Amino acid sequence: MSTFRLKIYRGTPGKQYWEEFELKRRPSTNIISALMDIQKNPVNCKGEKVTPVVWEAGCLEEVCGSCSMLINGFPRQACTTLIEPIIEKTKSTTVTLAPFSKFPLIRDLVFSRDSMFENLKKVNAWIDVDNTFDHGPGPKISPDKQEVMYSLSTCMTCGCCVEACPQINKRSKFLGPQIMAQVRLFNANPTGAHQKHKRLRPLMEEGGINDCGNAQNCVRVCPKKIPLTDAIAAIGRDVTLQSLRDFFSFPDRDV
Ligand code: SF4
Ligand code: SF4
Ligand code: FES
Structure with missing residues:
Protein backbone atom coordinates (compact mmCIF):
# COMPACT_ATOMS: atom_id res chain seq x y z
CA MET A 1 0.00 0.00 0.00
CA SER A 2 1.36 3.41 -0.96
CA THR A 3 1.41 5.93 1.88
CA PHE A 4 2.55 9.44 2.70
CA ARG A 5 3.21 11.28 5.95
CA LEU A 6 1.70 14.46 7.31
CA LYS A 7 4.15 16.06 9.71
CA ILE A 8 2.16 18.57 11.74
CA TYR A 9 3.40 21.32 14.06
CA ARG A 10 0.72 21.14 16.69
CA GLY A 11 -0.06 22.05 20.28
CA THR A 12 -0.99 25.17 22.20
CA PRO A 13 0.95 28.44 22.62
CA GLY A 14 4.36 27.69 24.15
CA LYS A 15 3.81 23.92 23.94
CA GLN A 16 4.15 23.14 20.23
CA TYR A 17 5.68 19.93 18.91
CA TRP A 18 5.90 18.00 15.64
CA GLU A 19 3.78 14.91 15.23
CA GLU A 20 3.66 12.60 12.20
CA PHE A 21 0.79 10.59 10.79
CA GLU A 22 0.97 7.97 8.04
CA LEU A 23 -1.93 8.00 5.59
CA LYS A 24 -2.99 6.18 2.45
CA ARG A 25 -2.19 7.87 -0.86
CA ARG A 26 -5.29 8.42 -2.93
CA PRO A 27 -5.70 10.39 -6.13
CA SER A 28 -7.20 13.86 -5.60
CA THR A 29 -6.69 13.87 -1.82
CA ASN A 30 -6.32 17.39 -0.55
CA ILE A 31 -4.95 18.55 2.79
CA ILE A 32 -8.41 18.85 4.37
CA SER A 33 -9.40 15.29 3.44
CA ALA A 34 -6.08 14.02 4.81
CA LEU A 35 -6.80 15.89 8.06
CA MET A 36 -10.26 14.31 8.12
CA ASP A 37 -8.62 10.88 7.81
CA ILE A 38 -6.56 11.71 10.90
CA GLN A 39 -9.69 12.88 12.69
CA LYS A 40 -11.33 9.49 12.03
CA ASN A 41 -8.32 7.58 13.31
CA PRO A 42 -5.97 9.81 15.33
CA VAL A 43 -3.05 7.39 15.69
CA ASN A 44 0.44 8.79 15.10
CA CYS A 45 3.41 7.11 13.44
CA LYS A 46 4.54 5.72 16.81
CA GLY A 47 1.21 3.87 17.03
CA GLU A 48 -0.06 6.12 19.84
CA LYS A 49 -3.69 7.19 19.96
CA VAL A 50 -3.59 10.98 20.26
CA THR A 51 -6.07 13.84 20.32
CA PRO A 52 -7.37 14.62 16.83
CA VAL A 53 -5.60 17.48 15.07
CA VAL A 54 -7.61 20.71 15.16
CA TRP A 55 -7.95 22.84 12.04
CA GLU A 56 -10.43 25.30 10.57
CA ALA A 57 -12.35 25.16 7.29
CA GLY A 58 -15.60 26.55 6.00
CA CYS A 59 -16.37 26.83 2.31
CA LEU A 60 -13.96 24.16 1.00
CA GLU A 61 -13.68 26.15 -2.24
CA GLU A 62 -11.14 28.90 -1.49
CA VAL A 63 -13.66 31.58 -0.62
CA CYS A 64 -13.81 31.87 3.18
CA GLY A 65 -10.09 32.04 3.92
CA SER A 66 -10.37 30.02 7.12
CA CYS A 67 -8.20 27.03 6.16
CA SER A 68 -4.95 28.98 5.73
CA MET A 69 -1.83 27.21 6.94
CA LEU A 70 1.84 26.78 6.11
CA ILE A 71 2.07 23.81 3.76
CA ASN A 72 5.71 22.81 3.33
CA GLY A 73 6.47 26.29 4.69
CA PHE A 74 4.38 28.12 2.07
CA PRO A 75 1.23 30.06 3.08
CA ARG A 76 -1.79 28.68 1.24
CA GLN A 77 -5.27 27.20 1.51
CA ALA A 78 -5.61 23.61 2.72
CA CYS A 79 -8.88 23.06 0.85
CA THR A 80 -7.38 23.63 -2.58
CA THR A 81 -3.99 22.04 -2.00
CA LEU A 82 -3.71 18.54 -3.40
CA ILE A 83 -1.24 16.10 -1.89
CA GLU A 84 -0.04 14.34 -5.05
CA PRO A 85 1.38 17.38 -6.88
CA ILE A 86 3.38 18.26 -3.72
CA ILE A 87 4.84 14.76 -3.52
CA GLU A 88 5.68 14.87 -7.24
CA LYS A 89 7.31 18.29 -6.96
CA THR A 90 9.33 17.69 -3.80
CA LYS A 91 10.09 14.00 -4.47
CA SER A 92 9.29 13.46 -0.80
CA THR A 93 6.36 11.59 0.71
CA THR A 94 6.37 13.83 3.80
CA VAL A 95 4.28 17.00 3.75
CA THR A 96 4.60 19.47 6.61
CA LEU A 97 1.74 21.53 8.03
CA ALA A 98 2.06 24.38 10.51
CA PRO A 99 -0.13 27.25 11.69
CA PHE A 100 0.68 30.77 10.52
CA SER A 101 3.38 32.34 12.66
CA LYS A 102 2.21 35.97 12.58
CA PHE A 103 -1.16 35.44 14.23
CA PRO A 104 -2.03 34.39 17.79
CA LEU A 105 -2.08 30.59 17.97
CA ILE A 106 -5.20 28.97 19.38
CA ARG A 107 -4.41 25.29 18.97
CA ASP A 108 -2.75 22.99 16.41
CA LEU A 109 -3.49 24.56 13.01
CA VAL A 110 -6.02 27.09 14.28
CA PHE A 111 -5.02 30.70 14.84
CA SER A 112 -6.89 33.97 15.21
CA ARG A 113 -7.28 36.29 12.23
CA ASP A 114 -9.03 38.90 14.38
CA SER A 115 -6.24 41.44 13.82
CA MET A 116 -7.06 41.54 10.10
CA PHE A 117 -10.72 42.30 10.79
CA GLU A 118 -9.75 44.94 13.38
CA ASN A 119 -7.48 46.55 10.77
CA LEU A 120 -10.37 46.66 8.30
CA LYS A 121 -12.34 48.60 10.91
CA LYS A 122 -9.47 51.09 11.32
CA VAL A 123 -9.67 52.05 7.63
CA ASN A 124 -13.45 52.19 7.33
CA ALA A 125 -13.43 49.27 4.87
CA TRP A 126 -17.10 49.52 3.98
CA ILE A 127 -19.44 52.02 2.34
CA ASP A 128 -21.90 53.89 4.55
CA VAL A 129 -25.27 53.88 2.81
CA ASP A 130 -28.51 55.21 4.22
CA ASN A 131 -31.10 52.76 2.91
CA THR A 132 -34.10 54.49 4.43
CA PHE A 133 -35.16 55.85 1.01
CA ASP A 134 -34.76 54.82 -2.64
CA HIS A 135 -31.55 56.21 -4.10
CA GLY A 136 -32.33 55.16 -7.67
CA PRO A 137 -29.66 53.53 -9.82
CA GLY A 138 -26.10 53.95 -8.54
CA PRO A 139 -23.37 55.76 -10.47
CA LYS A 140 -22.03 53.88 -13.50
CA ILE A 141 -18.61 52.20 -13.25
CA SER A 142 -16.54 51.62 -16.39
CA PRO A 143 -15.76 47.97 -17.33
CA ASP A 144 -12.01 48.60 -16.84
CA LYS A 145 -12.58 49.86 -13.33
CA GLN A 146 -15.02 47.03 -12.61
CA GLU A 147 -12.34 44.54 -13.58
CA VAL A 148 -9.87 45.98 -11.07
CA MET A 149 -12.54 46.26 -8.39
CA TYR A 150 -13.71 42.68 -8.94
CA SER A 151 -10.21 41.35 -8.40
CA LEU A 152 -9.81 43.38 -5.19
CA SER A 153 -13.22 42.23 -3.97
CA THR A 154 -12.18 38.56 -4.05
CA CYS A 155 -10.01 39.02 -0.94
CA MET A 156 -11.06 36.44 1.65
CA THR A 157 -8.99 37.81 4.56
CA CYS A 158 -7.04 34.57 4.50
CA GLY A 159 -3.83 36.13 5.87
CA CYS A 160 -1.40 34.57 3.37
CA CYS A 161 -0.09 38.01 2.36
CA VAL A 162 0.32 39.01 6.00
CA GLU A 163 2.21 35.81 6.80
CA ALA A 164 4.59 36.37 3.86
CA ALA A 181 -6.06 46.59 -1.42
CA GLN A 182 -9.35 47.02 0.44
CA VAL A 183 -8.84 50.77 0.77
CA ARG A 184 -8.30 50.87 -2.98
CA LEU A 185 -11.48 48.85 -3.53
CA PHE A 186 -13.77 51.03 -1.42
CA ASN A 187 -12.21 54.28 -2.64
CA ALA A 188 -12.69 53.17 -6.26
CA ASN A 189 -16.42 52.89 -5.73
CA PRO A 190 -18.06 56.23 -6.72
CA THR A 191 -20.18 56.18 -3.56
CA GLY A 192 -17.34 55.01 -1.34
CA ALA A 193 -15.08 57.75 -2.77
CA HIS A 194 -16.94 60.34 -0.68
CA GLN A 195 -15.19 58.92 2.37
CA LYS A 196 -11.75 58.45 0.85
CA HIS A 197 -10.16 60.66 3.51
CA LYS A 198 -11.40 58.35 6.31
CA ARG A 199 -9.58 55.43 4.71
CA LEU A 200 -6.44 57.30 3.68
CA ARG A 201 -5.68 59.14 6.91
CA PRO A 202 -4.99 56.01 8.99
CA LEU A 203 -2.50 55.04 6.28
CA MET A 204 -0.49 58.23 6.91
CA GLU A 205 0.21 57.14 10.48
CA GLU A 206 2.67 54.63 11.92
CA ALA A 231 -2.86 48.55 -5.04
CA ILE A 232 -0.03 49.60 -2.72
CA ALA A 233 1.41 51.90 -5.42
CA ALA A 234 -2.01 53.45 -6.16
CA ILE A 235 -2.75 53.98 -2.48
CA GLY A 236 0.72 55.52 -2.00
CA ARG A 237 -0.20 58.17 -4.60
CA ASP A 238 -3.60 58.76 -3.01
CA VAL A 239 -2.07 59.13 0.45
CA THR A 240 0.33 61.78 -0.91
CA LEU A 241 -2.58 63.70 -2.49
CA GLN A 242 -4.59 63.44 0.72
CA SER A 243 -1.69 64.79 2.77
CA LEU A 244 -1.45 67.76 0.37
CA ARG A 245 -5.20 68.36 0.70
CA ASP A 246 -4.84 68.26 4.48
CA PHE A 247 -1.80 70.59 4.39
CA PHE A 248 -3.74 73.19 2.40
CA SER A 249 -6.88 72.53 4.48
CA PHE A 250 -9.07 71.57 1.53
CA PRO A 251 -12.50 70.51 2.74
CA ASP A 252 -13.33 66.78 2.95
CA ARG A 253 -15.95 65.48 0.57
CA ASP A 254 -17.80 63.39 3.16
CA VAL A 255 -21.59 63.38 2.68
S1 SF4 B 1 -5.04 39.92 -0.31
FE1 SF4 B 1 -4.12 38.76 1.36
S2 SF4 B 1 -5.83 38.27 2.69
FE2 SF4 B 1 -6.71 38.85 0.70
S3 SF4 B 1 -6.91 36.93 -0.44
FE3 SF4 B 1 -4.93 37.78 -0.99
S4 SF4 B 1 -3.49 36.83 0.47
FE4 SF4 B 1 -5.56 36.53 1.29
S1 SF4 C 1 5.29 44.74 -0.87
FE1 SF4 C 1 4.92 45.68 1.11
S2 SF4 C 1 3.10 44.69 1.85
FE2 SF4 C 1 3.89 43.38 0.19
S3 SF4 C 1 5.19 41.88 1.25
FE3 SF4 C 1 6.46 43.59 0.66
S4 SF4 C 1 6.54 44.92 2.46
FE4 SF4 C 1 4.79 43.54 2.70
S1 FES D 1 -12.23 26.21 3.54
FE1 FES D 1 -12.75 28.21 2.85
S2 FES D 1 -10.92 28.83 1.86
FE2 FES D 1 -10.50 26.79 2.39
Whole structure:
Protein backbone atom coordinates (compact mmCIF):
# COMPACT_ATOMS: atom_id res chain seq x y z
CA MET A 1 0.00 0.00 0.00
CA SER A 2 1.36 3.41 -0.96
CA THR A 3 1.41 5.93 1.88
CA PHE A 4 2.55 9.44 2.70
CA ARG A 5 3.21 11.28 5.95
CA LEU A 6 1.70 14.46 7.31
CA LYS A 7 4.15 16.06 9.71
CA ILE A 8 2.16 18.57 11.74
CA TYR A 9 3.40 21.32 14.06
CA ARG A 10 0.72 21.14 16.69
CA GLY A 11 -0.06 22.05 20.28
CA THR A 12 -0.99 25.17 22.20
CA PRO A 13 0.95 28.44 22.62
CA GLY A 14 4.36 27.69 24.15
CA LYS A 15 3.81 23.92 23.94
CA GLN A 16 4.15 23.14 20.23
CA TYR A 17 5.68 19.93 18.91
CA TRP A 18 5.90 18.00 15.64
CA GLU A 19 3.78 14.91 15.23
CA GLU A 20 3.66 12.60 12.20
CA PHE A 21 0.79 10.59 10.79
CA GLU A 22 0.97 7.97 8.04
CA LEU A 23 -1.93 8.00 5.59
CA LYS A 24 -2.99 6.18 2.45
CA ARG A 25 -2.19 7.87 -0.86
CA ARG A 26 -5.29 8.42 -2.93
CA PRO A 27 -5.70 10.39 -6.13
CA SER A 28 -7.20 13.86 -5.60
CA THR A 29 -6.69 13.87 -1.82
CA ASN A 30 -6.32 17.39 -0.55
CA ILE A 31 -4.95 18.55 2.79
CA ILE A 32 -8.41 18.85 4.37
CA SER A 33 -9.40 15.29 3.44
CA ALA A 34 -6.08 14.02 4.81
CA LEU A 35 -6.80 15.89 8.06
CA MET A 36 -10.26 14.31 8.12
CA ASP A 37 -8.62 10.88 7.81
CA ILE A 38 -6.56 11.71 10.90
CA GLN A 39 -9.69 12.88 12.69
CA LYS A 40 -11.33 9.49 12.03
CA ASN A 41 -8.32 7.58 13.31
CA PRO A 42 -5.97 9.81 15.33
CA VAL A 43 -3.05 7.39 15.69
CA ASN A 44 0.44 8.79 15.10
CA CYS A 45 3.41 7.11 13.44
CA LYS A 46 4.54 5.72 16.81
CA GLY A 47 1.21 3.87 17.03
CA GLU A 48 -0.06 6.12 19.84
CA LYS A 49 -3.69 7.19 19.96
CA VAL A 50 -3.59 10.98 20.26
CA THR A 51 -6.07 13.84 20.32
CA PRO A 52 -7.37 14.62 16.83
CA VAL A 53 -5.60 17.48 15.07
CA VAL A 54 -7.61 20.71 15.16
CA TRP A 55 -7.95 22.84 12.04
CA GLU A 56 -10.43 25.30 10.57
CA ALA A 57 -12.35 25.16 7.29
CA GLY A 58 -15.60 26.55 6.00
CA CYS A 59 -16.37 26.83 2.31
CA LEU A 60 -13.96 24.16 1.00
CA GLU A 61 -13.68 26.15 -2.24
CA GLU A 62 -11.14 28.90 -1.49
CA VAL A 63 -13.66 31.58 -0.62
CA CYS A 64 -13.81 31.87 3.18
CA GLY A 65 -10.09 32.04 3.92
CA SER A 66 -10.37 30.02 7.12
CA CYS A 67 -8.20 27.03 6.16
CA SER A 68 -4.95 28.98 5.73
CA MET A 69 -1.83 27.21 6.94
CA LEU A 70 1.84 26.78 6.11
CA ILE A 71 2.07 23.81 3.76
CA ASN A 72 5.71 22.81 3.33
CA GLY A 73 6.47 26.29 4.69
CA PHE A 74 4.38 28.12 2.07
CA PRO A 75 1.23 30.06 3.08
CA ARG A 76 -1.79 28.68 1.24
CA GLN A 77 -5.27 27.20 1.51
CA ALA A 78 -5.61 23.61 2.72
CA CYS A 79 -8.88 23.06 0.85
CA THR A 80 -7.38 23.63 -2.58
CA THR A 81 -3.99 22.04 -2.00
CA LEU A 82 -3.71 18.54 -3.40
CA ILE A 83 -1.24 16.10 -1.89
CA GLU A 84 -0.04 14.34 -5.05
CA PRO A 85 1.38 17.38 -6.88
CA ILE A 86 3.38 18.26 -3.72
CA ILE A 87 4.84 14.76 -3.52
CA GLU A 88 5.68 14.87 -7.24
CA LYS A 89 7.31 18.29 -6.96
CA THR A 90 9.33 17.69 -3.80
CA LYS A 91 10.09 14.00 -4.47
CA SER A 92 9.29 13.46 -0.80
CA THR A 93 6.36 11.59 0.71
CA THR A 94 6.37 13.83 3.80
CA VAL A 95 4.28 17.00 3.75
CA THR A 96 4.60 19.47 6.61
CA LEU A 97 1.74 21.53 8.03
CA ALA A 98 2.06 24.38 10.51
CA PRO A 99 -0.13 27.25 11.69
CA PHE A 100 0.68 30.77 10.52
CA SER A 101 3.38 32.34 12.66
CA LYS A 102 2.21 35.97 12.58
CA PHE A 103 -1.16 35.44 14.23
CA PRO A 104 -2.03 34.39 17.79
CA LEU A 105 -2.08 30.59 17.97
CA ILE A 106 -5.20 28.97 19.38
CA ARG A 107 -4.41 25.29 18.97
CA ASP A 108 -2.75 22.99 16.41
CA LEU A 109 -3.49 24.56 13.01
CA VAL A 110 -6.02 27.09 14.28
CA PHE A 111 -5.02 30.70 14.84
CA SER A 112 -6.89 33.97 15.21
CA ARG A 113 -7.28 36.29 12.23
CA ASP A 114 -9.03 38.90 14.38
CA SER A 115 -6.24 41.44 13.82
CA MET A 116 -7.06 41.54 10.10
CA PHE A 117 -10.72 42.30 10.79
CA GLU A 118 -9.75 44.94 13.38
CA ASN A 119 -7.48 46.55 10.77
CA LEU A 120 -10.37 46.66 8.30
CA LYS A 121 -12.34 48.60 10.91
CA LYS A 122 -9.47 51.09 11.32
CA VAL A 123 -9.67 52.05 7.63
CA ASN A 124 -13.45 52.19 7.33
CA ALA A 125 -13.43 49.27 4.87
CA TRP A 126 -17.10 49.52 3.98
CA ILE A 127 -19.44 52.02 2.34
CA ASP A 128 -21.90 53.89 4.55
CA VAL A 129 -25.27 53.88 2.81
CA ASP A 130 -28.51 55.21 4.22
CA ASN A 131 -31.10 52.76 2.91
CA THR A 132 -34.10 54.49 4.43
CA PHE A 133 -35.16 55.85 1.01
CA ASP A 134 -34.76 54.82 -2.64
CA HIS A 135 -31.55 56.21 -4.10
CA GLY A 136 -32.33 55.16 -7.67
CA PRO A 137 -29.66 53.53 -9.82
CA GLY A 138 -26.10 53.95 -8.54
CA PRO A 139 -23.37 55.76 -10.47
CA LYS A 140 -22.03 53.88 -13.50
CA ILE A 141 -18.61 52.20 -13.25
CA SER A 142 -16.54 51.62 -16.39
CA PRO A 143 -15.76 47.97 -17.33
CA ASP A 144 -12.01 48.60 -16.84
CA LYS A 145 -12.58 49.86 -13.33
CA GLN A 146 -15.02 47.03 -12.61
CA GLU A 147 -12.34 44.54 -13.58
CA VAL A 148 -9.87 45.98 -11.07
CA MET A 149 -12.54 46.26 -8.39
CA TYR A 150 -13.71 42.68 -8.94
CA SER A 151 -10.21 41.35 -8.40
CA LEU A 152 -9.81 43.38 -5.19
CA SER A 153 -13.22 42.23 -3.97
CA THR A 154 -12.18 38.56 -4.05
CA CYS A 155 -10.01 39.02 -0.94
CA MET A 156 -11.06 36.44 1.65
CA THR A 157 -8.99 37.81 4.56
CA CYS A 158 -7.04 34.57 4.50
CA GLY A 159 -3.83 36.13 5.87
CA CYS A 160 -1.40 34.57 3.37
CA CYS A 161 -0.09 38.01 2.36
CA VAL A 162 0.32 39.01 6.00
CA GLU A 163 2.21 35.81 6.80
CA ALA A 164 4.59 36.37 3.86
CA CYS A 165 5.21 40.09 4.46
CA PRO A 166 8.62 40.70 6.07
CA GLN A 167 7.40 44.02 7.47
CA ILE A 168 4.84 42.33 9.71
CA ASN A 169 6.04 40.99 13.02
CA LYS A 170 5.13 41.13 16.71
CA ARG A 171 6.66 44.59 17.11
CA SER A 172 5.40 46.25 13.93
CA LYS A 173 2.14 48.11 13.57
CA PHE A 174 2.01 47.70 9.79
CA LEU A 175 -1.59 47.19 8.70
CA GLY A 176 -0.47 44.96 5.83
CA PRO A 177 -1.03 44.60 2.09
CA GLN A 178 -4.62 43.31 2.28
CA ILE A 179 -5.68 46.57 3.95
CA MET A 180 -4.13 48.66 1.15
CA ALA A 181 -6.06 46.59 -1.42
CA GLN A 182 -9.35 47.02 0.44
CA VAL A 183 -8.84 50.77 0.77
CA ARG A 184 -8.30 50.87 -2.98
CA LEU A 185 -11.48 48.85 -3.53
CA PHE A 186 -13.77 51.03 -1.42
CA ASN A 187 -12.21 54.28 -2.64
CA ALA A 188 -12.69 53.17 -6.26
CA ASN A 189 -16.42 52.89 -5.73
CA PRO A 190 -18.06 56.23 -6.72
CA THR A 191 -20.18 56.18 -3.56
CA GLY A 192 -17.34 55.01 -1.34
CA ALA A 193 -15.08 57.75 -2.77
CA HIS A 194 -16.94 60.34 -0.68
CA GLN A 195 -15.19 58.92 2.37
CA LYS A 196 -11.75 58.45 0.85
CA HIS A 197 -10.16 60.66 3.51
CA LYS A 198 -11.40 58.35 6.31
CA ARG A 199 -9.58 55.43 4.71
CA LEU A 200 -6.44 57.30 3.68
CA ARG A 201 -5.68 59.14 6.91
CA PRO A 202 -4.99 56.01 8.99
CA LEU A 203 -2.50 55.04 6.28
CA MET A 204 -0.49 58.23 6.91
CA GLU A 205 0.21 57.14 10.48
CA GLU A 206 2.67 54.63 11.92
CA GLY A 207 1.73 51.24 10.45
CA GLY A 208 0.48 52.86 7.26
CA ILE A 209 1.71 52.87 3.70
CA ASN A 210 5.25 54.05 4.53
CA ASP A 211 5.90 50.83 6.45
CA CYS A 212 5.72 48.78 3.24
CA GLY A 213 9.26 47.80 2.24
CA ASN A 214 8.21 46.82 -1.31
CA ALA A 215 9.57 43.27 -0.95
CA GLN A 216 6.59 42.04 -3.03
CA ASN A 217 6.23 38.73 -1.19
CA CYS A 218 2.54 39.49 -0.70
CA VAL A 219 1.64 39.47 -4.37
CA ARG A 220 3.47 36.17 -4.89
CA VAL A 221 1.47 34.27 -2.28
CA CYS A 222 -2.05 35.68 -2.65
CA PRO A 223 -4.26 32.69 -3.58
CA LYS A 224 -6.70 35.04 -5.34
CA LYS A 225 -3.92 36.65 -7.41
CA ILE A 226 -4.95 40.11 -6.23
CA PRO A 227 -2.59 42.75 -7.67
CA LEU A 228 -1.45 43.82 -4.21
CA THR A 229 1.64 45.76 -5.27
CA ASP A 230 -0.40 47.75 -7.83
CA ALA A 231 -2.86 48.55 -5.04
CA ILE A 232 -0.03 49.60 -2.72
CA ALA A 233 1.41 51.90 -5.42
CA ALA A 234 -2.01 53.45 -6.16
CA ILE A 235 -2.75 53.98 -2.48
CA GLY A 236 0.72 55.52 -2.00
CA ARG A 237 -0.20 58.17 -4.60
CA ASP A 238 -3.60 58.76 -3.01
CA VAL A 239 -2.07 59.13 0.45
CA THR A 240 0.33 61.78 -0.91
CA LEU A 241 -2.58 63.70 -2.49
CA GLN A 242 -4.59 63.44 0.72
CA SER A 243 -1.69 64.79 2.77
CA LEU A 244 -1.45 67.76 0.37
CA ARG A 245 -5.20 68.36 0.70
CA ASP A 246 -4.84 68.26 4.48
CA PHE A 247 -1.80 70.59 4.39
CA PHE A 248 -3.74 73.19 2.40
CA SER A 249 -6.88 72.53 4.48
CA PHE A 250 -9.07 71.57 1.53
CA PRO A 251 -12.50 70.51 2.74
CA ASP A 252 -13.33 66.78 2.95
CA ARG A 253 -15.95 65.48 0.57
CA ASP A 254 -17.80 63.39 3.16
CA VAL A 255 -21.59 63.38 2.68
S1 SF4 B 1 5.29 44.74 -0.87
FE1 SF4 B 1 4.92 45.68 1.11
S2 SF4 B 1 3.10 44.69 1.85
FE2 SF4 B 1 3.89 43.38 0.19
S3 SF4 B 1 5.19 41.88 1.25
FE3 SF4 B 1 6.46 43.59 0.66
S4 SF4 B 1 6.54 44.92 2.46
FE4 SF4 B 1 4.79 43.54 2.70
S1 SF4 C 1 -5.04 39.92 -0.31
FE1 SF4 C 1 -4.93 37.78 -0.99
S2 SF4 C 1 -3.49 36.83 0.47
FE2 SF4 C 1 -4.12 38.76 1.36
S3 SF4 C 1 -5.83 38.27 2.69
FE3 SF4 C 1 -6.71 38.85 0.70
S4 SF4 C 1 -6.91 36.93 -0.44
FE4 SF4 C 1 -5.56 36.53 1.29
S1 FES D 1 -12.23 26.21 3.54
FE1 FES D 1 -12.75 28.21 2.85
S2 FES D 1 -10.92 28.83 1.86
FE2 FES D 1 -10.50 26.79 2.39
